[in-house]
Amino acid sequence: MNKIYLDNAATTFVRREVADKMLSYFTDCYGNASSVYSTGRDAKKAIEDARRQVAKALNCQAAEVFFTSGGTESDNWAIKGAALANADKGKHIISSTIEHHAVLHTLEFLQKQGYEVTYVKVDEFGMVDPEDVRSAIREDTVLITIMAANNEIGTIQPISEIGRIARERKVLFHTDAVQAIGAIPVDVEEMGVDLLSLSAHKFYGPKGVGALYVRKGVRLEPLMHGGAQERGRRAGTENVPGIIGLGAAIEIAALKQKENAARIAALRDDLQQSILENIPEVRLNGHPVNRLPNNLNISVKYIEGEALLLMLDLAGIAGSSGSACTSGSLDPSHVLLAIGLPHEIAHGSLRLTLSEDTTREEIDEVKRVLPQIVQRLREMSPLYEKENHHVH
Amino acid sequence: MYTDKVMDHFSNPRNIGSLENPSGVGEVGNARCGDIMKIYIKVENNIITDARFKTFGCGAAIATSSMATEMVKGKTLEEALNLTNKVVTEALGGLPNEKLHCSVLAEEAIHAAIADYREKQKSS
Ligand code: FES
Numbered sequence: 052m053n054k055i056y057l058d059n060a061a062t063t064f065v066r067r068e069v070a071d072k073m074l075s076y077f078t079d080c081y082g083n084a085s086s087v088y089s090t091g092r093d094a095k096k097a098i099e100d101a102r103r104q105v106a107k108a109l110n111c112q113a114a115e116v117f118f119t120s121g122g123t124e125s126d127n128w129a130i131k132g133a134a135l136a137n138a139d140k141g142k143h144i145i146s147s148t149i150e151h152h153a154v155l156h157t158l159e160f161l162q163k164q165g166y167e168v169t170y171v172k173v174d175e176f177g178m179v180d181p182e183d184v185r186s187a188i189r190e191d192t193v194l195i196t197i198m199a200a201n202n203e204i205g206t207i208q209p210i211s212e213i214g215r216i217a218r219e220r221k222v223l224f225h226t227d228a229v230q231a232i233g234a235i236p237v238d239v240e241e242m243g244v245d246l247l248s249l250s251a252h253k254f255y256g257p258k259g260v261g262a263l264y265v266r267k268g269v270r271l272e273p274l275m276h277g278g279a280q281e282r283g284r285r286a287g288t289e290n291v292p293g294i295i296g297l298g299a300a301i302e303i304a305a306l307k308q309k310e311n312a313a314r315i316a317a318l319r320d321d322l323q324q325s326i327l328e329n330i331p332e333v334r335l336n337g338h339p340v341n342r343l344p345n346n347l348n349i350s351v352k353y354i355e356g357e358a359l360l361l362m363l364d365l366a367g368i369a370g371s372s373g374s375a376c377t378s379g380s381l382d383p384s385h386v387l388l389a390i391g392l393p394h395e396i397a398h399g400s401l402r403l404t405l406s407e408d409t410t411r412e413e414i415d416e417v418k419r420v421l422p423q424i425v426q427r428l429r430e431m432s433p434l435y436e437k438e439n440h441h442v443h
Numbered sequence: 444m445y446t447d448k449v450m451d452h453f454s455n456p457r458n459i460g461s462l463e464n465p466s467g468v469g470e471v472g473n474a475r476c477g478d479i480m481k482i483y484i485k486v487e488n489n490i491i492t493d494a495r496f497k498t499f500g501c502g503a504a505i506a507t508s509s510m511a512t513e514m515v516k517g518k519t520l521e522e523a524l525n526l527t528n529k530v531v532t533e534a535l536g537g538l539p540n541e542k543l544h545c546s547v548l549a550e551e552a553i554h555a556a557i558a559d560y561r562e563k564q565k566s567s
Contacts (some may be wrong), residue, residue: 374502
């Protein structure tokens with residue numbers, strides 16, 4: 052059975068040409084980039100090429116790009132680093148209720164260290180109101196951190212507007228753009244951000260490597276102390292193959308962004324329409340228009356997400372859910388609760404995220420299989436029966 | 444993460460549905476994750492002759508409902524009351540730790556169904 056992989060918000064495959072480029076940096080050009088001999092110098096040069104590729108994709112200077120181990124480190128560094136470096140100015144941070152855990156848990160950590168955090172609410176579509184951010188700003192606010200696009204429901208935030216407000220009020224602005232790269236245009240000038248996190252494995256690059264954009268002049272304490280790598284701001288021997296992969300992947304992602312977005316969104320829209328038309332009592336989560344082109348998040352009433360995922364897996368389809376039963380912590384997704392879903396509806400959520408390799412045939416197969424699975428699980432559900440759907 | 448036995452009972456659950464004129468019905472909810480299980484039993488001469496279930500819950504919850512209904516059939520009420528979630532879980536070849544609470548649901552639902560039956564007996 053051919054597997055249909057629709058969990059690309061979790062991670063993507065690595066593009067063949069990206070993997071090929073990385074290979075020689077494991078086996079041939081393996082020198083330590085800090086060394087003076089030629090294989091080290093070659094590695095160093097390749098890293099600087101990758102840095103330029105990232106800078107070009109983000110519309111910034113190469114000197115403003117710092118390589119990290121991924122989105123989580125970038126988020127941690129941006130937030131803790133800015134909070135620590137600016138503690139003399141104040142200890143107040145503004146964020147939203149739907150951030151990734153890499154942001155939320157970092158903020159919770161800072162709260163324990165005496166920082167104060169205001170979490171602005173989102174509307175039913177998961178959208179932050181920039182005016183809420185404006186009114187949350189205080190004398191002692193040192194950082195605003197709002198994600199560019201949400202990983203669960205795909206809602207794209209009004210980053211440029213928030214950026215203007217941040218600049219007006221002279222507050223640092225960080226955005227977690229992990230889901231945004233390759234999916235929507237990302238331009239640090241346009242967005243008005245001072246700090247931006249990204250991660251290679253979300254845009255057909257390797258896992259374990261990411262970057263943080265740090266606008267020139269922004270004060271940031273390092274998270275990693277040690278050697279002088281990354282101009283003394285992020286110690287640790289560079290992950291050379293990973294960085295090469297990230298550079299190659301972001302270059303292609305930026306080039307193909309427009310074309311990919313249009314094609315993927317068309318397939319997604321077709322799947323969405325079919326589901327909403329053919330399966331009763333399904334709710335679309337996230338913004339109907341301002342949403343990542345590959346994201347489809349629905350809540351299926353009366354059924355539980357993990358059971359739905361298992362059934363889909365038996366049919367060869369991989370997706371994800373914000374259900375409490377899949378979370379380990381047994382709490383439903385904080386994002387789904389933040390957009391106002393009651394527990395039992397959040398429980399029946401399903402997220403399908405497409406890739407640039409997703410085919411029409413695959414989408415047709417999901418359209419065929421999903422209604423049957425939903426019907427099966429509903430027939431097992433005591434909630435379905437209660438709402439007077441007659442089944443025996 | 445699930446054993447083959449769990450996946451078997453999940454993908455081909457036994458005893459799904461409800462019973463016409465059940466002797467007892469037990470419905471319980473899981474406070475931890477918000478899931479619900481409902482078990483119907485038919486009792487003749489102190490023996491459970493039939494059992495059905497409906498479950499709103501994860502794969503483990505569905506599999507344990509299926510296994511538990513299988514296991515109580517043919518048992519006396521006393522035997523059925525002694526059927527612990529541990530026994531049901533073992534019959535399934537085990538469950539991941541974070542899913543053990545789901546099997547408690549099945550035990551509780553059976554107890555509730557028997558209590559409901561006894562309640563009805565008293566009043567009739
Ligand atoms: S029923 Fe919710 S985790 Fe099993």
